[in-house]
Amino acid sequence: MGSMEITTGSMETALMSDLTAKLPGDVLVDIISRVPYKSTRCCKCVSTRWRDLIAHPDHREKLPRSTLAGFFYRTFDMDRCQYDSHGYRSLSGNWCPIDASLSFLPNYKKIDLLDCCKGLLLCRCSKPYPETPDYVVGNPATEKWVTVPAKEWSSDSYARLGFDPAVSSHFHVFELVPAAALNANLKFDYNIKEVGIYSSKAGGWTHQIEWNDPFKICNFSAGTFLSGVLYLCSDNNLVAAVVEGNCRFIPAPTLHDACGRHDVYVSRGQLYVAYYGAAEASIWVLEDSSSEDYWTLKHNVSYLQLFGSRSKGRYGVISVHPEDDVIFITVESKSTLSGDRLQLKLFSYEIDSKELKFICDLGRISRRPYLSYVPLFSESLADEH
Template sequence: MMPGSSKKKRDTEKSPVSELSDDLLVEIMRWRDLVSHPDHRKKLPQSTLAGFFFETYDITSRQVSRSRRYQSVSGNWCPRINASLSFLPKCERLDIMDSCNGLLLCRCWKSTDGKMIDYVVCNPATEKWVVVPATNWSSKLWAIRLGFDPAVSSHFHVFEFVDAFVLDAADRRRHIKVVGVYSSKAGVWTHESTGNHLVDICIFSPSVFFGGVMYLSSYNDLVIALDMEGKCKVIRTPAPRDGCGAYDISQSQGRLYLANHGDSEVSIWALDDSSTGNWTLKNKVSHLQLFEKEYLSMHDYNVIIHPEDNGIIVLCTQLHIGGQSLTKVLSYNVDSREQHFMTDLGWYCRIPYLSYVPLFSESLADAH
């Protein structure tokens, strides 16, 4: 090696940061602190809806098999998401229970008998994860939700909804009697009785978390509001639901929206004030506008208000000969009144369809 070649190599491998002046470095650090502050991050635009996590099932074999999938609906701007979540700790079976502001809540079965489980909260975009200890009820529950707001804190909450049947097998009622809440900041579970409130949520009912409150739709024309201590409040919906099941609720631009499925149209309502329970009718969209003639034969559908613009996303399932089902994703622009086909989720899909909005920051406290 010729004299001076080592020094020349080191000079060419210098970090670009080393060329910056002290004044410029100080300015960069100031801007970083300014942007990362929770009060300012609330005002910044959030990542938009990227896709959906869901399950498919195969009934062609003797034994029904399940498969976890992710489908993008927003092009190539979001990094490729691996639905297998292979970066998580190994377990016998993994169920994705909920999605909230870029994080997923999973239930990890460690043994085939279901006696050893944990929850895992993870960020698919950064592949960071945190283990949450299960409770004595965790293996018996399906109504489990995740609460997380990266603009407020890097900590999250897990909500368990324990129904009367789990508490007493002789009691065939399914309404929720106890709410368990896990705080990642405190590292403990707390439990609160729902008292006299008749909380009758569907295990796959949509949920929304913002402003430190978890909102869920209920069968009995109510929206359930739970704070981070598990205290329950009920908000009556603006009109009785047309048909069976629960309402579709969504969050868009800092407000709670409710979609009521009618016989021939969908009405969209926005919650003005949770303390008064006042709603405002925002739009009514006929099925013909929403689906056009090609999709009017759908068997079932779910409505999601787009988190950032004046649009509606519809996941509609069509039944075909032989009991086969195909789920399609459509979009409808309220301003232009135009409907567009977005993508197929494929055959034999099953609810819930969990909306995924990617989170690219490292906002997950105590993550691996």
């Protein structure tokens, strides 16, 4: 009896300490729906009841949504064996309908997607030979765009975008010039020799960084922009190229799987490096970007834990969610409906719950880079069309 009295007293104490315990579920959901998305994610940790209410399918339309709307990617023409166009895969249903064909952009011979940063897309738009291409920065949400003048070697260069609407409506384009573009005798040398920096505020190319010892950028390294700095992955280091034209190299964390690949992302305002190899995938966080060796292992998971012993398809980490502890993974699998041809499937992996969720089929023609798209509705581009 005494035990029952203690239990009852504990329940009364819990009810007094949690004033929301007596609220009906629909009222509590209405309250939670009025806070930002990031706070909603924190609300899931309050109690089991809160977590279940937030996760319930009936409440998804009422609660704040993630700002991540989907992914842009390149497409590959299997018959002609060349990259021909681009595609878009929504993660948000009809929440953020956009013109995935990007028909609002000027009519060019070919449009190559290069980068996406905080709602803006960077494209290289080809003209009939021998004209040099243009860089175009566009906003799919508002269907506005601006042209960035290219340089003589832009056709053979890589380019990345730097933009932070919380700081300015202006952007930077970083042109990564390989040695092959600068010297015809080095046509197979794709090590980066120079970086040119375009400022939309200045209206021109303002800085140029040159290296005596060129470095190699990992194939289709997306790069990421944080606090005015563009971060890229080279073979053994992170490369940081700042807007003012200075550059420093940051050693990457040690990887046990020497054959693995890595790429760099931003999530929750911190720099993340995602490694993936045949045996496992791991996520590292740079706790202090001013330090060069303050990497913390956030999570690692083996291939067997992810896919089980029956799966033998190759996989790759393509992105880290900008707000959640979620990574996105593509996996190759054979489809009997297409004559045992390899198909790509897109999954999400939640770090906290260690849960792998199937999102969609990407088919046969989707290719890197997969560019995370977060819509930008409120800001305008300087000198936009």
